[in-house]
Amino acid sequence: MLDRKIFFYIPSTFKLNNKIAFNMKKSVTIKDIAKELNVSIATVSRALRNSSEISKETKKAVLKLAKEMDYHPNLVARSLINKSSRVLGVVVPTINRQFWSNSISGIENEAYKVGYKVMIFQSAESYQKEVEIVEILANSMVDGILIAFSKETQDFAHVQHVVDRGIPVLLFERVSEFLQLSKVVTDDFLGAKTIVNHLIERGKNRIAYIGGPLSLTVCMDRFLGYKSALLENKIPFDEKLAIEISDFNVEYAGRAFKELWESGNRPDAVFCFADVLALGVLAVSKELKIKIPFELAIAGFGNDEIAKYVSPSLTTMDQPSFQIGQLAAKLILEQINSEEKDDFLFKTEIIKPVLVIREST
Amino acid sequence: MLDRKIFFYIPSTFKLNNKIAFNMKKSVTIKDIAKELNVSIATVSRALRNSSEISKETKKAVLKLAKEMDYHPNLVARSLINKSSRVLGVVVPTINRQFWSNSISGIENEAYKVGYKVMIFQSAESYQKEVEIVEILANSMVDGILIAFSKETQDFAHVQHVVDRGIPVLLFERVSEFLQLSKVVTDDFLGAKTIVNHLIERGKNRIAYIGGPLSLTVCMDRFLGYKSALLENKIPFDEKLAIEISDFNVEYAGRAFKELWESGNRPDAVFCFADVLALGVLAVSKELKIKIPFELAIAGFGNDEIAKYVSPSLTTMDQPSFQIGQLAAKLILEQINSEEKDDFLFKTEIIKPVLVIREST
DNA sequence: TTGTATGCGTTATCAC
DNA sequence: GTGATAACGCATACAA
Numbered sequence: 001m002l003d004r005k006i007f008f009y010i011p012s013t014f015k016l017n018n019k020i021a022f023n024m025k026k027s028v029t030i031k032d033i034a035k036e037l038n039v040s041i042a043t044v045s046r047a048l049r050n051s052s053e054i055s056k057e058t059k060k061a062v063l064k065l066a067k068e069m070d071y072h073p074n075l076v077a078r079s080l081i082n083k084s085s086r087v088l089g090v091v092v093p094t095i096n097r098q099f100w101s102n103s104i105s106g107i108e109n110e111a112y113k114v115g116y117k118v119m120i121f122q123s124a125e126s127y128q129k130e131v132e133i134v135e136i137l138a139n140s141m142v143d144g145i146l147i148a149f150s151k152e153t154q155d156f157a158h159v160q161h162v163v164d165r166g167i168p169v170l171l172f173e174r175v176s177e178f179l180q181l182s183k184v185v186t187d188d189f190l191g192a193k194t195i196v197n198h199l200i201e202r203g204k205n206r207i208a209y210i211g212g213p214l215s216l217t218v219c220m221d222r223f224l225g226y227k228s229a230l231l232e233n234k235i236p237f238d239e240k241l242a243i244e245i246s247d248f249n250v251e252y253a254g255r256a257f258k259e260l261w262e263s264g265n266r267p268d269a270v271f272c273f274a275d276v277l278a279l280g281v282l283a284v285s286k287e288l289k290i291k292i293p294f295e296l297a298i299a300g301f302g303n304d305e306i307a308k309y310v311s312p313s314l315t316t317m318d319q320p321s322f323q324i325g326q327l328a329a330k331l332i333l334e335q336i337n338s339e340e341k342d343d344f345l346f347k348t349e350i351i352k353p354v355l356v357i358r359e360s361t
Numbered sequence: 362m363l364d365r366k367i368f369f370y371i372p373s374t375f376k377l378n379n380k381i382a383f384n385m386k387k388s389v390t391i392k393d394i395a396k397e398l399n400v401s402i403a404t405v406s407r408a409l410r411n412s413s414e415i416s417k418e419t420k421k422a423v424l425k426l427a428k429e430m431d432y433h434p435n436l437v438a439r440s441l442i443n444k445s446s447r448v449l450g451v452v453v454p455t456i457n458r459q460f461w462s463n464s465i466s467g468i469e470n471e472a473y474k475v476g477y478k479v480m481i482f483q484s485a486e487s488y489q490k491e492v493e494i495v496e497i498l499a500n501s502m503v504d505g506i507l508i509a510f511s512k513e514t515q516d517f518a519h520v521q522h523v524v525d526r527g528i529p530v531l532l533f534e535r536v537s538e539f540l541q542l543s544k545v546v547t548d549d550f551l552g553a554k555t556i557v558n559h560l561i562e563r564g565k566n567r568i569a570y571i572g573g574p575l576s577l578t579v580c581m582d583r584f585l586g587y588k589s590a591l592l593e594n595k596i597p598f599d600e601k602l603a604i605e606i607s608d609f610n611v612e613y614a615g616r617a618f619k620e621l622w623e624s625g626n627r628p629d630a631v632f633c634f635a636d637v638l639a640l641g642v643l644a645v646s647k648e649l650k651i652k653i654p655f656e657l658a659i660a661g662f663g664n665d666e667i668a669k670y671v672s673p674s675l676t677t678m679d680q681p682s683f684q685i686g687q688l689a690a691k692l693i694l695e696q697i698n699s700e701e702k703d704d705f706l707f708k709t710e711i712i713k714p715v716l717v718i719r720e721s722t
Numbered sequence: 723t724t725g726t727a728t729g730c731g732t733t734a735t736c737a738c
Numbered sequence: 739g740t741g742a743t744a745a746c747g748c749a750t751a752c753a754a
Contacts, residue, residue: 027526029747040725044474045749076440076502077747080730085437095481096466096677101456108483117497120456120481122469136478139436165388165431287648294737316457388733401741406733416739436730441746 010182028069037065064181079141087117088332089137089145093125093174099321100148103172105147106325109317114333116143120174127152134158143331144168149176170332172324180346182335186320187350188218188301192225195299196271200233204269204297207235208260209242210281211273218274219244220302226271240265245277253280261288272300324351373595389430398426409434443504446479449693450506450653454486454535460682461509464533467686468507470678475694477504488513495519505529507691510537531693533685541707543696545689547577547681553586557632558661561594565630565658568596569621570603571614571642572634572646580605580634583662587632601626614641622649633661685712 015224030044037044039058046054047062048071063072088111092100108118119142123130130150135158137145145167147159156176163169163181172184172327199207209226212219223242230237243260245252257270257280272278282292290296316322327349338344391405398405400419400625408423409416409432450473453461459704469479480503484491491511496519498506504529508520517537524542533545550705570587573580584603591598604621606613618631618641619658633639639661643653662681677683688710699705 030732042746042750045726053723070526072496072500074502074747075497075500076437076442076446079437080435080441080751083730094466095456095462096459098457101462105455105457105483117480119478121478122466127494135433136436139433141435141437165433283644283647286644392731402740404740414739435731442733444746
């Protein structure tokens with residue numbers, strides 16, 4: 001079957017056509033259709049917006065003609081007059097990592113339900129670009145801005161500034177304690193604790209920890225969550241089972257786990273800091289022919305690119321990152337809607353990013 | 362070091378503050394600053410837009426007051442009058458896959474250079490949603506729309522419709538031959554051929570092929586690119602070295618490669634259809650302790666999530682998907698700028714998605 | 723129920 | 739140089 005002749009084969013990409021065509025059209029407005037129908041533009045406007053103060057007949061006539069003339073409402077003009085564009089602006093460091101693209105999907109998902117659109121920008125971890133973006137968004141009449149700060153960002157004046165201009169802003173994941181705003185973040189301590197408890201409940205008591213450098217807050221939080229779970233369950237902490245590796249690297253994690261396994265002091269479960277590390281452990285497990293999950297259970301945080309390879313059944317919506325997005329959108333929409341009422345209370349929502357990767361049954 | 366006490370530790374996420382605050386402000390306009398300065402709004406407008414027909418003093422005064430009053434131009438109003446928002450609309454099936462998010466990064470990168478913003482929407486592979494999105498974009502005065510069709514999309518009237526309204530549209534990657542528009546696509550045939558030639562140039566002549574089901578056009582194109590390279594280099598096609606697997610699955614690819622390797626009929630290089638498959642091959646290579654790239658070279662298409670794990674040195678901008686985005690943006694911006702001139706010729710650009718994953722030196 | 727007039731914030735075309 | 743004024747496309751208070 002693989003032995004077909006190729007001489008007369010035309011790759012599909014070559015079948016595409018190159019043609020010319022171009023036409024500049026001015027779009028039809030309510031004015032046009034009003035003139036055509038000999039009514040006022042106010043009447044047309046009312047008919048199109050399904051207003052109550054209009055007769056059935058004129059409404060029908062307007063709608064009919066609008067369709068015939070191929071009328072489309074200009075959302076920009078509508079924004080200007082309504083002082084609302086029904087658009088949320090989102091600023092993330094990059095959309096190239098699953099965590100952020102998932103978050104955005106969550107935001108979009110929630111926004112879409114109530115007819116909101118989402119405008120996405122990437123700061124590319126650049127403070128300067130972030131400042132520019134926030135300025136653009138603020139000047140574009142978006143109804144709200146959701147920001148995850150770039151790594152460079154130390155000064156938050158640009159955000160405080162748009163807040164002072166009365167624009168709803170929400171921070172997620174990469175937040176600042178200096179800004180009094182609604183925030184959505186993951187709770188690393190509680191998340192880790194929950195995961196480890198999960199393993200303990202399933203009868204594991206020699207649970208290894210493999211994580212990144214403890215100098216990072218996120219690592220320390222997760223490590224202490226791990227310890228806390230052991231403590232509460234009266235499982236002694238075994239220093240030899242806890243490994244701190246210097247970087248989030250598949251190879252390092254694999255090597256560390258290999259040494260651990262071959263040391264004889266074998267764990268019955270591994271709590272991995274992130275699924276990049278889990279992948280390393282999984283790879284070595286395969287190499288060593290360890291049965292997952294029966295001989296060894298692997299669980300950890302799953303907010304990374306690799307998750308779906310490790311756990312193919314995982315859908316986007318299962319990801320904590322997606323839920324962060326959803327919650328973030330929900331919160332800012334709440335704030336936007338309460339703007340008139342002038343009684344909004346900022347909230348900080350904390351997500352437990354539990355994602356069990358391969359647990360034993 | 363890992364033995365710290367945790368009793369007094371406060372996870373960082375708990376340090377966040379919940380406070381209230383809220384203020385609705387009406388933004389300052391050129392009218393406000395004109396009144397304050399006792400000049401006309403026209404003068405203010407000219408000063409702010411750095412017009413030539415204005416005196417240095419008034420300009421300076423306006424700029425100074427504008428800063429003091431915290432003036433920001435309303436981009437929506439500007440769009441309305443300029444009939445241009447300097448925004449590109451992008452519709453992709455999802456941003457959750459590296460291929461698409463990379464493409465978007467490419468688009469953004471190019472657009473950003475000329476002061477354009479990018480509005481991103483996900484069709485979620487739904488035709489219905491795609492139609493809605495295109496409508497929204499068309500009504501939002503975006504200057505151009507870039508679309509990669511959803512899998513469901515068979516009917517292209519929604520696109521033809523906005524084209525007829527005079528809105529520049531460009532198709533990328535998932536295109537249609539029924540629409541006469543500029544397009545940017547990858548050339549699977551040439552891409553595969555180039556990769557295989559690359560391996561041949563490096564002295565390999567027992568090059569295995571591992572790819573997906575040939576019923577898919579993309580697979581057939583790549584397979585024939587592989588064959589074509591062999592043919593041109595007078596290397597006989599060995600049926601036993603060409604493996605068609607039923608799905609894009611890490612495990613399948615690994616298993617197929619393992620069988621191949623253990624059959625004794627060993628290749629000195631593998632051309633992998635996609636890097637998901639390459640990952641499978643890499644995993645098994647590790648298991649079998651095959652030296653990569655010395656004993657075996659692996660090369661293939663690299664538009665997938667896994668690429669950076671396989672080839673850590675790879676940057677986003679190296680990805681063909683990024684280049685597709687760049688080219689797409691370049692083309693549509695060209696079209697937008699030539700709109701007045703009414704002389705634009707649609708082009709189809711074909712990208713060769715060559716990404717060598719682990720080549721031998 | 724419909725029409726008139728005004729405004730959203732900005733730019734552009736005239737005059738002066 | 740600067741100032742009125744008319745757009746851009748739409749919505750609405752008010753009048754009829």
